Amino acid sequence: MTNTYDTIIVGLGGMGSSAAYHLAKRGKRVLGLEQFTPTHTNGSSHGRSRIYRQAYFEGAEYVPLLLRAYENWRELERDADESLLRLSGGLMIGEPHHHTVAGALASAQTHGLEYELLDAATLMQRYPMLRPTPTTVALYERNAGVVLPEATILAHQRVAAAHGAALHFGEPVLHWEATDNGVRVTSERGTYAAERLILSPGAWAPQLMADLHLPLVVERQVLYWFAPKSGFDAYQPDRFPIFIWEIDNGLQVYGFPAEQSAPFGVKVAFFRKGEACTPETVDRTVREGEIADIRAAIEQLMPDVNGELVEAKTCFYTTTPDEHFVIALHPQHANVVLASPCSGHGYKFASVIGEILADLASEGATRLPIGLFDPARFKLE
Ligand SMILES: Cc1cc2nc3c(=O)[nH]c(=O)nc-3n(C[C@H](O)[C@H](O)[C@H](O)COP(=O)(O)OP(=O)(O)OC[C@H]3O[C@@H](n4cnc5c(N)ncnc54)[C@H](O)[C@@H]3O)c2cc1C
Numbered sequence: 242m243t244n245t246y247d248t249i250i251v252g253l254g255g256m257g258s259s260a261a262y263h264l265a266k267r268g269k270r271v272l273g274l275e276q277f278t279p280t281h282t283n284g285s286s287h288g289r290s291r292i293y294r295q296a297y298f299e300g301a302e303y304v305p306l307l308l309r310a311y312e313n314w315r316e317l318e319r320d321a322d323e324s325l326l327r328l329s330g331g332l333m334i335g336e337p338h339h340h341t342v343a344g345a346l347a348s349a350q351t352h353g354l355e356y357e358l359l360d361a362a363t364l365m366q367r368y369p370m371l372r373p374t375p376t377t378v379a380l381y382e383r384n385a386g387v388v389l390p391e392a393t394i395l396a397h398q399r400v401a402a403a404h405g406a407a408l409h410f411g412e413p414v415l416h417w418e419a420t421d422n423g424v425r426v427t428s429e430r431g432t433y434a435a436e437r438l439i440l441s442p443g444a445w446a447p448q449l450m451a452d453l454h455l456p457l458v459v460e461r462q463v464l465y466w467f468a469p470k471s472g473f474d475a476y477q478p479d480r481f482p483i484f485i486w487e488i489d490n491g492l493q494v495y496g497f498p499a500e501q502s503a504p505f506g507v508k509v510a511f512f513r514k515g516e517a518c519t520p521e522t523v524d525r526t527v528r529e530g531e532i533a534d535i536r537a538a539i540e541q542l543m544p545d546v547n548g549e550l551v552e553a554k555t556c557f558y559t560t561t562p563d564e565h566f567v568i569a570l571h572p573q574h575a576n577v578v579l580a581s582p583c584s585g586h587g588y589k590f591a592s593v594i595g596e597i598l599a600d601l602a603s604e605g606a607t608r609l610p611i612g613l614f615d616p617a618r619f620k621l622e
Pocket of ligand 1: 251254256276285412413414442443445464555
């Protein structure tokens with residue numbers, strides 16, 4: 242079989258769509274295969290908003306990637322002629338010793354990022370809807386805000402297609418194999434050959450990367466949208482920032498400014514309060530007890546938001562034990578690229594991860610720093 246394509250991408254969610262865009266813009270012959278529709282709600286990239294921020298408490302190593310992601314989001318906006326990343330500012334809130342605050346501060350200081358430290362009184366003065374305890378502090382950064390997942394996925398796909406990428410939807414991939422001169426991918430509709438393969442299957446990584454026995458856990462997470470009791474005015478993006486608030490025992494609640502189109506909700510969620518599942522077994526119904534838990538948290542932190550529940554949805558995290566991503570060449574097949582960049586915090590990076598995946602697929606290497614994401618850090622079987 243001759244290689245009809247330079248690269249096949251399995252999974253056109255956040256990461257795969259961005260990889261298709263970068264490769265197609267470089268003139269590569271791309272085939273993207275997606276089992277569902279362009280912006281389905283079965284994976285990890287739905288829900289209308291994702292936090293973008295730079296003073297990264299998860300590690301200063303991420304900051305160069307966040308800066309590059311910012312440039313790439315802006316470039317995508319120019320290519321697609323659309324507003325896709327909206328800065329509202331961001332607050333990392335907690336006790337001074339909490340990781341959310343101390344980690345963000347360390348990243349900002351290491352990389353000379355602009356920030357302000359606010360005490361509880363200043364925080365309440367600026368954002369009267371918040372109820373910090375007297376010892377709570379917040380790191381505020383201007384360069385944080387909201388990136389729109391469905392809109393950016395569609396923009397990546399549209400520009401990729403305009404540069405000649407073939408993107409197939411409703412076409413599940415059944416298996417892949419490395420061949421003497423590339424890869425062969427079999428879907429429900431046919432078999433395709435290419436020089437390179439990018440696996441960006443999100444929560445389906447345990448199946449498509451089963452040969453590697455990566456320690457990935459797929460978790461069910463819930464997103465909630467509320468209508469604040471006082472209405473939406475005080476929650477507009479020019480007045481209300483994205484936030485992550487560390488409460489007792491390390492639990493974090495995060496949230497967004499009001500949405501700019503109907504249903505206009507203020508979205509909030511627990512950052513990491515999921516249960517292990519698989520895409521086949523997940524319970525997509527949001528339970529009364531879960532709604533009671535998020536209501537109790539926001540009643541304590543920002544009671545005005547605890548109004549009518551507008552909507553609630555489940556979503557998947559695909560997490561590693563250290564919560565860093567997996568982005569690398571396959572250890573046994575140098576023409577296969579692994580992309581499992583979730584661990585609950587991947588979307589803001591999608592614009593740069595697509596560039597990295599395109600580098601790895603076309604050059605076998607990237608100048609962007611991805612050492613942290615090497616699967617060799619796990620003891621693979
Ligand atoms: C509730 C929630 C909140 C989040 N909040 C944030 C946030 O604020 N900021 C942030 O940066 N990140 C956030 N994240 C994480 C971020 O959304 C994910 O890291 C990101 O969406 C992962 O993208 P992906 O491309 O890996 O997965 P997906 O977008 O799910 O894409 C994988 C695709 O592969 C397809 N696929 C799988 N197997 C096959 C197959 N065999 N054949 C064909 N297609 C296949 C799937 O159908 C899917 O479309 C959040 C995630 C969730 C769930």
